[in-house]
Amino acid sequence: EDQVTQSPEALRLQEGESSSLNCSYTVSGLRGLFWYRQDPGKGPEFLFTLYSAGEEKEKERLKATLTKKESFLHITAPKPEDSATYLCAVQMRNNDMRFGAGTRLTVKP
Amino acid sequence: DGGITQSPKYLFRKEGQNVTLSCEQNLNHDAMYWYRQDPGQGLRLIYYSQIVNDFQKGDIAEGYSVSREKKESFPLTVTSAQKNPTAFYLCASSIMASSYEQYFGPGTRLTVT
Numbered sequence: 686e687d688q689v690t691q692s693p694e695a696l697r698l699q700e701g702e703s704s705s706l707n708c709s710y711t712v713s714g715l716r717g718l719f720w721y722r723q724d725p726g727k728g729p730e731f732l733f734t735l736y737s738a739g740e741e742k743e744k745e746r747l748k749a750t751l752t753k754k755e756s757f758l759h760i761t762a763p764k765p766e767d768s769a770t771y772l773c774a775v776q777m778r779n780n781d782m783r784f785g786a787g788t789r790l791t792v793k794p
Numbered sequence: 795d796g797g798i799t800q801s802p803k804y805l806f807r808k809e810g811q812n813v814t815l816s817c818e819q820n821l822n823h824d825a826m827y828w829y830r831q832d833p834g835q836g837l838r839l840i841y842y843s844q845i846v847n848d849f850q851k852g853d854i855a856e857g858y859s860v861s862r863e864k865k866e867s868f869p870l871t872v873t874s875a876q877k878n879p880t881a882f883y884l885c886a887s888s889i890m891a892s893s894y895e896q897y898f899g900p901g902t903r904l905t906v907t
Contacts, residue, residue: 689836719895728798728884728898729837772837780892784829784836 687712689775691785698792701762706771706788709755714778718756720749721772723787729772732758763792796821798899800885805904807879815870815902817885825891826868830854831882831901840883843868844891872904879906 689710698704708718717736721729733742735751742749746767748759758771770787777783798819807813819826825844829837839852843862857876862868868887872879882903886896 786836
């Protein structure tokens with residue numbers, strides 16, 4: 686069965702404390718893996734697309750990486766404004782998309 | 795200013811009533827999607843459309859209906875047959891259905907009592 690699992694469910698960090706969020710997947714053929722940020726009560730905001738193992742993308746304090754089984758979203762020296770839920774989604778060969786349940790990140794000043 | 799708009803932001807209905815959620819995009823995207831988001835769960839696909847006048851069921855289409863008469867618009871009707879309609883509904887669009895990121899609207903929170 687196609688599955689996307691994000692861990693941890695929730696993460697609390699102090700400002701400046703770097704960490705990583707994990708997205709592991711078991712799907713029948715990967716077309717692309719997408720990371721989104723979602724603030725409470727709002728729609729997800731697109732961050733990155735990764736297509737093949739070994740690929741990396743960066744934006745400000747965020748860096749996304751991809752292997753054959755999982756993706757990591759690394760957050761370097763986070764700030765309180767980075768607090769949000771981060772969603773991972775995997776698009777399969779048949780174009781179906783599977784979303785993980787998300788990691789709720791809280792960054793304390 | 796390109797984007798996706800959903801209206802209304804909050805919607806309240808009595809059980810047994812049908813309700814239609816609006817989704818409009820001016821990004822010139824071919825593909826449009828409707829998702830449902832419930833606490834602690836990933837987004838689940840209700841319906842999607844790759845082109846005008848064509849749409850396909852997603853994983854949880856029962857109790858919902860859609861139309862795609864114009865490229866810009868993809869309204870979702872939540873019918874009285876939907877057993878648990880209270881949820882946060884998200885509309886998205888992408889350039890095409892394959893290998894392209896989806897862009898989301900702000901969402902509509904539907905409460906049915």
